[in-house]
Amino acid sequence: MIDGGEAIRKLALNVARYSGLAPLAKPFVGGIGAILMLHRVTATPEKPNGVNRHLNIAPGFLDAVVADMKANGYTFVAMDEAIERIKAGGKGGQFAAITADDAYRDNMTEALPMLEKHGAPITIYVAPGLIDGAADLWWEVIEDIINARDRLTLMTPDGPVTIDCSTPGKKLQANARLHALLTLEVREEDQRKVLRELARSNGIALEGLRSSTLMNWDEIRAIAAHPLVTIGAHTVNHRNLKRLSEADARHEVDDVRRILQAELGDEPRHLAYPYGYASAVGGREVGFARDAGYVSAVTTRHGVLRAEHSGFLHALPRISINGRYQSVAHIRTMLSGVTTPLANAGKMVVTI
Numbered sequence: 625m626i627d628g629g630e631a632i633r634k635l636a637l638n639v640a641r642y643s644g645l646a647p648l649a650k651p652f653v654g655g656i657g658a659i660l661m662l663h664r665v666t667a668t669p670e671k672p673n674g675v676n677r678h679l680n681i682a683p684g685f686l687d688a689v690v691a692d693m694k695a696n697g698y699t700f701v702a703m704d705e706a707i708e709r710i711k712a713g714g715k716g717g718q719f720a721a722i723t724a725d726d727a728y729r730d731n732m733t734e735a736l737p738m739l740e741k742h743g744a745p746i747t748i749y750v751a752p753g754l755i756d757g758a759a760d761l762w763w764e765v766i767e768d769i770i771n772a773r774d775r776l777t778l779m780t781p782d783g784p785v786t787i788d789c790s791t792p793g794k795k796l797q798a799n800a801r802l803h804a805l806l807t808l809e810v811r812e813e814d815q816r817k818v819l820r821e822l823a824r825s826n827g828i829a830l831e832g833l834r835s836s837t838l839m840n841w842d843e844i845r846a847i848a849a850h851p852l853v854t855i856g857a858h859t860v861n862h863r864n865l866k867r868l869s870e871a872d873a874r875h876e877v878d879d880v881r882r883i884l885q886a887e888l889g890d891e892p893r894h895l896a897y898p899y900g901y902a903s904a905v906g907g908r909e910v911g912f913a914r915d916a917g918y919v920s921a922v923t924t925r926h927g928v929l930r931a932e933h934s935g936f937l938h939a940l941p942r943i944s945i946n947g948r949y950q951s952v953a954h955i956r957t958m959l960s961g962v963t964t965p966l967a968n969a970g971k972m973v974v975t976i
């Protein structure tokens with residue numbers, strides 16, 4: 625899951641502004657390839673106008689993006705080969721690796737059929753805590769809670785606070801308020817307790833949400849056996865690693881390898897940091913991923929791949945395929961590389 629906030633909106637404006645320049649810019653800044661980032665891929669989202677709609681694209685759009693990229697010379701490869709190509713400085717032509725975070729069930733039912741059509745591999749990053757129910761898809765839970773109520777009561781150290789959710793605008797504000805509460809204000813370890821208390825005190829049942837949107841272990845085992853699918857690690861409990869102690873963060877990065885091996889038979893070779901933005905991944909976390917023995921680790925920082933990334937295999941940027949801007953022209957512009965320095969204070973080689 626990623627933040628759908630200001631950075632994405634700014635990027636979209638830049639994409640629109642620079643679209644006309646993309647064909648000119650490509651020879652200079654297009655990079656050696658790109659890692660695409662997906663979350664949900666479904667034609668029938670439960671909440672098509674909800675606050676998390678940036679996390680969903682239609683399968684038809686995925687089809688169009690892959691077809692367009694192939695027509696423009698991209699080869700679609702698995703993460704193992706992407707890493708080999710980065711190490712080789714991009715020899716073999718421009719390549720793309722498709723990745724999806726969190727293991728949504730629609731990756732299997734709706735994305736995979738499109739990818740089969742194109743022979744395009746996908747790496748799906750799994751957090752066992754989300755699958756087992758030990759961790760929550762809190763961004764979906766707060767959306768449900770806000771949608772279900774005109775007004776919420778939030779217990780704070782200073783007493784109960786009422787949050788107005790009576791209009792679409794107020795619901796957006798409430799979402800931002802609860803997002804900040806869960807990601808910035810409460811301890812990472814207390815996030816689940818606070819979320820459950822919020823749901824309980826406002827009469828919302830949490831059960832059933834997880835099972836309807838994420839794959840279960842049997843489904844993950846089945847998809848892991850598919851020749852186009854690689855299973856990667858998304859840490860044990862999908863916590864913001866930067867907000868954890870060293871011991872807890874190392875547990876999240878290390879033990880997920882053992883858990884996935886026990887469930888699936890193979891140890892994962894690739895990691896995606898939860899959230900993946902600058903306030904969730906820094907130099908310390910990159911060191912933990914390297915120490916744990918991963919071949920690669922991806923962030924959610926925006927950027928194309930460049931040959932220099934051979935020195936930063938545990939801090940690889942991605943291109944998010946954002947559900948709010950489902951336009952092949954947008955994707956072409958981002959792949960041209962012109963938005964990479966725009967979204968990163970002028971940097972061409974984006975790491976952390």
Ligand SMILES: [Zn+2]
Nearest residue numbers: 625725726899
């Ligand atoms: Zn995630």
